[in-house]
Amino acid sequence: MTIAALESLSFGLARMAAAAAGAGHGLTLLTRDRSVYRHELDTLPDDAPLSVVEVDTFDLAESRRALAALPGLAGLLNTTDTWSVPAAGLAAEFGLPGPDPEAVRLLRDKSRVRGLLHRHGLSKSPAVPVAPDPGSADEVLRTLTPPLVLKDSAGTSSRNVWVVGDEEELRAALGEASQQALAGGLFAESFLAGPLYSAETLSWAGESRLLGVLSRQTSRDIAVREEAAAFPVALPPAGRGEIEAWVGRVLRTAGHDSGFAHVEFILTQHGPELVEINRRIGGALVGEALCLSLRTNVYDAMIEAALGRRPRLMDQPLDHSGPACGFLLVYPDRPGTLTGWQGLDELGAYPGEVRWYPVRAPGDVIHTVADQRGCTGMVLAEAATAELALHRAASAAARVRPVLVAEGGT
8 A cells, every 4th residue: 555745845754654664555755856855865775665756746637647556545645835735635536534625725825824813813913915016015004014024825935025124125025026936926914023933733633732842043134034943942831831722723713623734923922923824744854853852753643644543643642851953054155056065074073963964965056045945954953952952053053064156157
């Protein structure tokens, strides 16, 4: 029997394949670009129960034919935002367990989610749809007062997100947005003051469990770029209880009733306020941090949900004896062609079981450093607390330097 993955996050395939094998199934990855999974595929053991089928996953008909050709298809899973809607639709077509496609479609539209939660009193800000044109600024300012955020309703990887502080910056950001290929529609919402976190959750039949809270650091530029994260954040019992109750209400209202969710929020002076909901396990090295810190392969829960079974992780005691993890994303200071990195040979001298996870390879062209597309790799470190792990990762990552030549240069 086979479980298929319609694309996946760049990291986690090895743990996902091990989880599928533990359930008595093989795992087949359908992908349009296997180089995205270069690190995972290069480090998998030769006997790993994983096969790769290359297919244009943006072509629904081709994906459908590839799935139909798999022997004993028992489940279909997806850990990305981009392919979440087609994966849900295909699972329904094939009679496989999976989420309601309409609920997934709603969660892919950040503007609709913001509006829904605002109507239910779970978001102080409304969503204001706006044309990507400087002349639309007045329309936004009639409803919202700066500072505010402009974002693509179907954006991923912090792409096409602008934080603006006044009318001049708003018009400039709208002008920039007019030059971008947006995945959805542009909308504006209020800026939230406070530190950024994400709640890593697992749900089944409308019940949600908080697995832990991840800290997140972003750039200070007008365009938002993720820089670092650490797990699990040490929260007082009352604070953890408040976040768990709040995230449960948010997910129920948004219609997410099964599987992992990565819920980004700002902890304001009035409590948690939603940034966005991703109906998947957290990206980058969040899945790895969960596995290490909770001393379990959390991807077992993903496989169980894909097979229509209540995940055991919903009920078993959470083992918090594992190490906390911190990781930093390593960016070059400019676009260009990557030739390698300096400093990787120094990482072993740093405390914390420091590990390097390459995202790019020599020869890759880095077209932008404004968002996560510019990330060349990540440095992860362990410690007794998330704070110490992040300090260790930051000190080690400071030694890693991407080496590039200018595009078209030598």
